[in-house]
Amino acid sequence: MDFANEDFANIHCKHIRELDPLIRFVGIASGMGTLVATSYREQLNALMSDDETRLYAMQAVFRAELREDFQKNLGTLNYSVGKYDKLIRATIPLDSVNESKYYLLISFDIEANSIFIIEKKILEYIKVLPRG
Numbered sequence: 647m648d649f650a651n652e653d654f655a656n657i658h659c660k661h662i663r664e665l666d667p668l669i670r671f672v673g674i675a676s677g678m679g680t681l682v683a684t685s686y687r688e689q690l691n692a693l694m695s696d697d698e699t700r701l702y703a704m705q706a707v708f709r710a711e712l713r714e715d716f717q718k719n720l721g722t723l724n725y726s727v728g729k730y731d732k733l734i735r736a737t738i739p740l741d742s743v744n745e746s747k748y749y750l751l752i753s754f755d756i757e758a759n760s761i762f763i764i765e766k767k768i769l770e771y772i773k774v775l776p777r778g
Contacts, residue, residue: 649674649740649748655683658775662750663687665767668758670733671699674740677711677747679704693732706737707749725764734760738768 649655655674663672663685673684681703686692694702713723725738738750752768754760 649676649682649742650746652682656685659683659685662752662768662771665771666754666758666763668755669752669763670755671751671753673699673703673751675703675707675749675751677707677749679707681751682748703751706735706751710737710739710749711747724769727760727764729756729760732756734758736760736764738764738772740772 659672659674663669667687670687670690671684673681675681681700684699692699710723710726713726717723723739725736727734727736733756734754736750736752736754738752740748740750742748750768750772752764754763
């Protein structure tokens, strides 16, 4: 999967966001935490500014990278989820065609069954993405 290709990344952000109406936001961030693509639900009342979203991306990637320290004991991280008062956030590591790391960043409405959406919709979608 070539997430360094901005068109590829933007198309798949949009497709993933459209998998469920309770998905608010989908972003793809590089291993350095830089957002390479985003997709917001139409008419979304955003809870953060663009600058705050960029900072969130950096922090989410940093936290995911820190979790890799425990892979030898726990296995590979499939996804992580955090529930807040106003929304649910998830971070999913992505495979890439090169050695670069990418992460899928998603936010859901608070009433979403995020685990179901991740496991039955998003991860299934990711499985069938072209590998190169």
